[in-house]
Amino acid sequence: MNPRATEETPVSHPSRPLGVGHLTALGLAPPALVTTAAEAGFDSVGLRVLTGNGTERRWPVDVGSPMLLETVRRLEDTGVSVLDVEIVALKPGTAPADYEQALEVGVRLGARFLNVMCDDPDLDRASDTFAGVVERARIYGIRPAIEPMAYKRVSSLSQAAGIARRSDGGGVLLDSLHLRRCGETLDDVRALDPDLLTYVQISDAPRRLPRLDRPAxxxxxxxxxxDDPAQVESLTARLPAGDGELGLRELLDVLPPDLAVSVEAPNLELIGSLGPRRFLRRHRDAARALLHSGTPGRRSA
Structure with missing residues (x-):
């Protein structure tokens, strides 16, 4: 069983590898994200190789493309790895052709996970579709993980866990902001089957959802x-670790100590004022401080 932290022995994991998700600085092309993340001190990246809708412009990282080849070269030069590729959106008509490209690109990047979200109102159908994604991804050695989000059809840990359990090997992706906005508690996280856990994305925020307008x-x-404030916050106004009230240290203390951690914290105002390099460095320093902090905890066997 994976160890969990409770309340007596200090727990600190300063050497745990730390990644950064592409959404944090989506304006950086994949090769530039790899280089900038390495300069900022991150160990891994997440790369957005597909989009969840028809409006967002994809980065041209098709198999055989110059951008994919350059991304692979920079990964080799910097030693940065790829934690995950995204994003597959489960919809009523989702078919293998809709996500095969993400898997083909992901395996060339050495990705461990595939980020999946749900836009299908029929969760039974979504479960079947997700099981199909998992089956196909096994060929590529990639593990799909479904992420509960407050403004998506799968908006709770229990829904995500139910879908993951119905697949043969899929998992659940945790995101500190979405957990809070979905109304989940630490007890809900503790109750999740550790075998379903894949990795955790961290960012900080006020405890209560602020009033936010969609950017002009x-x-x-x-x-x-x-116009949903939860979506506006998620895409534009997340905070570095320690700048909010989400209790990130407490969250990490109830998760397995070897669970991969990645920063997903887009903030349009902050990246605009600091620039991408200083912005990612600030996130890296804040996240490392969090991992070094350690709070009293007792691990249960």
Whole structure:
């Protein structure tokens, strides 16, 4: 069984590898993200090789493309690895042709996970579709993980876990912001089958959802952003670890100590003022401080 932290022995994991998700700086092309992440001190990246809708502009990282070849070269030069590729959106008509490209690109990048979200109102059908994604991804050595999000059809850990359990090997992706906005608690996280856990994305935020308006300017790569404040916050206004009230240390303490951690924290104002390099470095320093912090905890066998 994976160890969990409870309340007596200090737990700190300063050497745990740390990644950064592409959404944090989606305006950087994949090769530039790899280089900038390496300069900032990250160990891995997540790369957005597909989009969840028809409006967002994809980075041209098709198999055999110059951009994919350059991305692979920079991964080799820097030693940065690829934690995950994204994003597959489960919809009523989703078919293998809709996600095969992500798997083909992912295996060339050495990705471990495939990020999946759900836009299908029929969760039974979504479960069947996800099981198909898992079966196909096994050929590529990639593990799909479904992510609960407050403004998507799968908006709870229990829904995500139910879909993952019905597949043969799929998992659940945790995101600190989405957990809070979905109304999940640490007890809900503790209750999740450890075998379903894949990795955790971290960012910080106020405890209560702030009032946020959709930005007047287009988002990077022309992402779709509605008027739902939870979506606006998720895409434009996340905070570095420690700058909010989400209890990130407590969250990490109830997760297996070897679970991969990745920063997913887009903030349009902050990246605009700091520039991508300083922005990623700030996130890296904040996340490393969090991993070094350690709070009292007792591990259960």
């Amino acid at each position: 300017e287009p988002l990077p790569r022309e992402q779709v952003c509605g």
